Amino acid sequence: MSRLLGILIICGGLLIAQMPLSNRVSQAVTVPPGATATIPFTADPLPDGGDLFDVACQYPGAVVSLLLPNGTEISPANAESQGIVYSVLGSSTALPGMFAVSGTHTLITLGAGSLPGAYEVRVNSAGATAEFVVVATYQSSSAVRAGVAAGDQTVQVGRSAVFTGLVIDGTNRLMDATVELALVPEDAGMTIAKLPLIADIFADQGAVGMYGAEWLPDAIGRYTAVLTASGVSPAGVPYLRQATSSVRVIPALAQLTSISDAAVDDTGDGILEHLDVNVGLDVTTAGRYRVAASLVSTSGKTVTSQRSLTLKSGSQVVALPFQPSTLALLGEDGPYSRSNIAVVYEDDTEPPLADRRLKGGDSGGYALAMFAPAGSDAFVLPATRLSFGPVAVNTSKDLALRIANRTPAPITQGRAKPSDSAFSVASPAVPFTVPAGGELELTVRFSPTSTSGRSGALVLGGKTVYLDGVGAAAAPSMRLAPTSLDFGTVPLNQGKDLTFVIRNLGGKVLTVSSVTSNATQFTLPALTAPFTVEPGALRSVTVRFSPTAAGSRSGTTTVKGDDPSTASATVSLSGKS
Incomplete structure (x- = not known):
């Protein structure tokens, strides 16, 4: 429970101001033809009234009434005499909250002096020829509210999803509520998970009146977290509230395994060219x-280094170099605090955080004088990264790197050896000289000998060029990302576009022969096949969902190409209206 404790403590001071709070509760029922459905509610109106019952019916001929705690049944005929407003809206608008349904809305607003207690919504389906859905929502006028927040909007399978709940009366937290959390998957075929929320076990840490739960998801998908809170208010009135939040569960991505640092002398002259923070990773999804x-220095000054690169699955280390000019911004010698180590998965339409550590320990006690002075940064490099992409094993790919000498004297570079042996400077031969005010073009070569991702750094005159590439089989390799598109709710006869990408991770050109959809409501606008994708390149594909009938829809987009190992790949499609 340590992660839950941390979130409760962090949220303690700001939770009321930032968490959306709800004064309502919703229920959905299916009503057969010729039957009368009863939907019970616990209402807690204030003396001035104003509480609202909103009953949405898919069948417009349904007759809705409300049974009061004193046994009086409210209908259009007697509502006004009871001080209650009864109205019907025929517009097909969607209800907010956990359920979304179109239909005829019956609105019943309680008047002043309405009693708290048990109310009952009644729906008569006389005249209906088929069953229909009813969603009834009660919105209270009292100050009792409930809220729930997910610690992360996106979590990975096998990682804990943390939820924090709150029940308040005005600004006072209610500490004796009965609170339950249900995780409702959008995929109706999946199991609903229910969890008790733990109340006030961290009261001595400043988390009084807050509720927490941890959930370990075992299946990917989108879930709605529904908090249900019940109890008796300080005024002695029973209440019932619901609040919702959402979370997306994705496959396991990558996990931080180690954090270290090392000062690097690339030229062997006793002067350090850069300080590397080495991040160990265990990658599950390439x-x-x-x-x-x-x-972070002891005085609080912060500098950051980051890299974007392609990683294969398995254990590996990514070096994040800090140049002397960057370290100088810290203004003091080490040790420094390694902090905010983050890994983000970029092959996703909503790039999620794969892993993060706020604190990564202290660096070595480096002195700034150990590093090359800022004046040694003699070369001007228009490119600070060379990405070779996929290159067939036992072949080579060359990229040009132009360096410029903006000093009044020639510069001789005696060393030009990348940190990874898969990379080399093919020309010119070392040592080479760049004339004063002149430029020189280097040819940097990537020659993979195995099917794996490689990365390195080439230091020239105190400047660093980052190198990365992927050793690939001598054939096209087709990958789709993401492999599912969820369009959510789209109004009837309207369209919504989402995209996925076809990436070629192989060492030869990929020819895509066809891209097709098996469902008429999912189309592929402005797409012509066949087409080709170069090694390391990608092609975006737009899918449009245009529902013509209410309900959930699903389909599949199939991509066929000349990848010898994956001739066909699919993207699953889902949406509703």
């Missing part, structure tokens, strides 16, 4: 990641 880390 793809494009952004890795970042910060160094």
